[in-house]
Amino acid sequence: MPTFKPTAEQIAQYHEDGYLMVEDLFDAQEMELLLNIGRGDRVKSKLVDNPKDTSGRESKLWLTNDIDTPTIYNAICRSHRVAASMDDLMGAEMYLYHYKMMVKEPRVGGAWEWHQDYGYWYNNEALYPDMASCYIAVDRAYKGNGCLQVLKGSHKLGRIEHGTYGTQTGADPQRVALASKHMELVYCEMTPGTALFFHGNLLHRSDPNESEDPRWSLICCYNAKHNPVRATPGHSEYRKLDHWDDSQVREVGQTHWNELQAVIA
Numbered sequence: 001m002p003t004f005k006p007t008a009e010q011i012a013q014y015h016e017d018g019y020l021m022v023e024d025l026f027d028a029q030e031m032e033l034l035l036n037i038g039r040g041d042r043v044k045s046k047l048v049d050n051p052k053d054t055s056g057r058e059s060k061l062w063l064t065n066d067i068d069t070p071t072i073y074n075a076i077c078r079s080h081r082v083a084a085s086m087d088d089l090m091g092a093e094m095y096l097y098h099y100k101m102m103v104k105e106p107r108v109g110g111a112w113e114w115h116q117d118y119g120y121w122y123n124n125e126a127l128y129p130d131m132a133s134c135y136i137a138v139d140r141a142y143k144g145n146g147c148l149q150v151l152k153g154s155h156k157l158g159r160i161e162h163g164t165y166g167t168q169t170g171a172d173p174q175r176v177a178l179a180s181k182h183m184e185l186v187y188c189e190m191t192p193g194t195a196l197f198f199h200g201n202l203l204h205r206s207d208p209n210e211s212e213d214p215r216w217s218l219i220c221c222y223n224a225k226h227n228p229v230r231a232t233p234g235h236s237e238y239r240k241l242d243h244w245d246d247s248q249v250r251e252v253g254q255t256h257w258n259e260l261q262a263v264i265a
């Protein structure tokens, strides 16, 4: 069972780059469980939204702030390797703001415009940008299926003005073009189980899925305890987040999967 605690060097790198990629934060069995549960989850499938990109291509996502149900999602969001690492990287007590499953189906899944997550969350009256996410690759993510792209170090720019482009909220394109002249564009290619911790002000985007491979990912989003925010549907004010042992991903996940199979049968 993988465990993880960021070193002082990794924390410094996170502050410098605005992100930290950790390979194999979850093992193949944990990701297989997550994918099976994600595909068979009738409760979550009722929450699915289909946002369109500027060219009309649809992605699928569900989003929730449920922290109480003993699901594999909560076992991951509460796990020491994610939640305690988030505290270490952000230097603050972080709580789960929400989490979401992002699905880009083969040949169908759409693009995401350049944005900062704080560009969205600012509108929920989050006072500080002391917010961050952990993107977990459930499927392999690579250029062809629209992996995440980031502008390295862009979290240091502060919040950029956001507007509506197509049906999505995006960062001011002129400002992004300016930043792109000075900052390295990194394609975050990831194997299943690899995770990307990234700051709420890091500029990121992704291309549509042009491949035959699906691209599922779970994104766990956290806010600092000291950062007031207005609760909105699916997004929470401060609630203490107890961390669970890393072994719970497998244990809670297996029970979750058994329950789902019983419902499906």
Ligand SMILES: O=C(O)CCC(=O)C(=O)O
Residues within 6 Å of the ligand: 102, 112, 117, 146, 147, 148, 204, 205, 206, 217, 219
């Ligand atoms: O899944 C993606 O490609 C992008 C998701 C994203 O940017 C977000 O949820 O903030």
